[in-house]
Amino acid sequence: MPSATDAAKTIPRNTIAVGDCIRTMNRWPAGSVDLIFADPPYNIGYKYDRYEDKRDDREYIDWTLQWIDACARLLKPTGSFYILIGDEYAAETRVHLKELERDRKLVFRNWIIWHYTFGQNCKLKFNRSHAHLFYCVGAAAFDKKITMSDPPFAFNRSEVAVPSARQTTYADARANPTGKLPDDTWYLRPQEVQAEGIERYFQPEEDTWYLSRLCGTFKERQGWHPCQLPEALLERIVKLSSHPGDLVFDPFVGSGTTLAVAARLGRDWLGCELSKEYAAKAKQRIKHVEKTGQTHQTTLNDKGIQRGKPKKKAEPHRSPHLRKKKRS
Numbered sequence: 001m002p003s004a005t006d007a008a009k010t011i012p013r014n015t016i017a018v019g020d021c022i023r024t025m026n027r028w029p030a031g032s033v034d035l036i037f038a039d040p041p042y043n044i045g046y047k048y049d050r051y052e053d054k055r056d057d058r059e060y061i062d063w064t065l066q067w068i069d070a071c072a073r074l075l076k077p078t079g080s081f082y083i084l085i086g087d088e089y090a091a092e093t094r095v096h097l098k099e100l101e102r103d104r105k106l107v108f109r110n111w112i113i114w115h116y117t118f119g120q121n122c123k124l125k126f127n128r129s130h131a132h133l134f135y136c137v138g139a140a141a142f143d144k145k146i147t148m149s150d151p152p153f154a155f156n157r158s159e160v161a162v163p164s165a166r167q168t169t170y171a172d173a174r175a176n177p178t179g180k181l182p183d184d185t186w187y188l189r190p191q192e193v194q195a196e197g198i199e200r201y202f203q204p205e206e207d208t209w210y211l212s213r214l215c216g217t218f219k220e221r222q223g224w225h226p227c228q229l230p231e232a233l234l235e236r237i238v239k240l241s242s243h244p245g246d247l248v249f250d251p252f253v254g255s256g257t258t259l260a261v262a263a264r265l266g267r268d269w270l271g272c273e274l275s276k277e278y279a280a281k282a283k284q285r286i287k288h289v290e291k292t293g294q295t296h297q298t299t300l301n302d303k304g305i306q307r308g309k310p311k312k313k314a315e316p317h318r319s320p321h322l323r324k325k326k327r328s
């Protein structure tokens with residue numbers, strides 16, 4: 001419940017606050033945003049311009065719990081909250097979400113695995129190809145029964161439903177003609193991508209192209225931030241868990257992917273970013289979206305150099321089985 005002092009404050013819209021997200025969030029009124037997507041630094045030594053991504057373990061965990069609490073406070077009871085996190089701190093994050101559920105602040109819905117390709121190549125262990133995405137909703141889910149017809153949070157099923165195997169493979173008359181909800185391992189294969197109307201780097205015949213991390217040569221890549229997320233990931237979340245006109249918040253804006261997608265889909269947007277430079281460039285990216293409706297802004301890297309196209313089309317990651325089939 002927002003306090004009387006909270007009620008006197010207002011939350012800004014369509015802007016990025018430069019500075020520490022915890023301090024900023026705690027200045028804003030509780031229960032005021034519809035959707036939060038958080039992709040924090042992972043404490044694995046990424047090179048950001050301001051932030052030092054290698055902190056003492058205990059200090060990093062304490063900080064993580066603090067920003068999660070600040071997000072939980074800011075979320076509307078009918079809102080949704082997603083956290084993307086790597087293996088290193090997924091366990092601590094999940095345990096804290098359990099505590100928030102015990103305190104009736106959030107309700108945990110899914111532990112989603114985003115399976116990506118183009119992860120870092122390892123020499124003496126398996127290459128990592130996944131991140132953890134925790135999906136929670138606000139406290140209204142404690143008070144109201146979760147029903148399909150009127151859930152106590154945004155859940156636009158038709159925006160993200162995908163064709164089921166009953167439809168595509170077995171021609172089963174019992175198939176739901178409106179498809180099925182995606183599984184909790186997110187590949188975003190061509191059928192999912194087409195259902196979402198995204199035309200990016202997937203082609204229908206390349207059905208083992210899963211949602212990749214963004215490589216330096218990808219058109220979508222802004223070129224000045226070390227860990228930009230693919231828009232397709234955010235597109236699914238924003239479409240499912242918010243309505244046009246809702247307020248979408250990202251405490252760690254980075255290159256501005258969440259906010260650019262929110263703007264393109266007609267949502268209001270708000271973010272925090274420690275780096276003044278990243279915030280300014282993310283704003284430019286969002287302005288471009290608002291002006292053109294297109295999110296691909298640049299093919300220039302941060303030195304203003306045109307990025308080259310790959311000389312020949314890269315061989316998609318196909319299973320040997322599919323490769324054989326194609327040749328025959």
Ligand SMILES: C[S@@+](CC[C@H](N)C(=O)[O-])C[C@H]1O[C@@H](n2cnc3c(N)ncnc32)[C@H](O)[C@@H]1O
Binds near residue numbers: 019
């Ligand atoms: C993993 S990146 C986010 C990338 C983003 N999802 C994208 O697609 O571009 C994390 C960002 O958090 C910012 N950051 C670090 N500490 C912060 C803090 N206390 N408050 C706000 N932003 C912070 C870093 O500067 C960095 O840009």
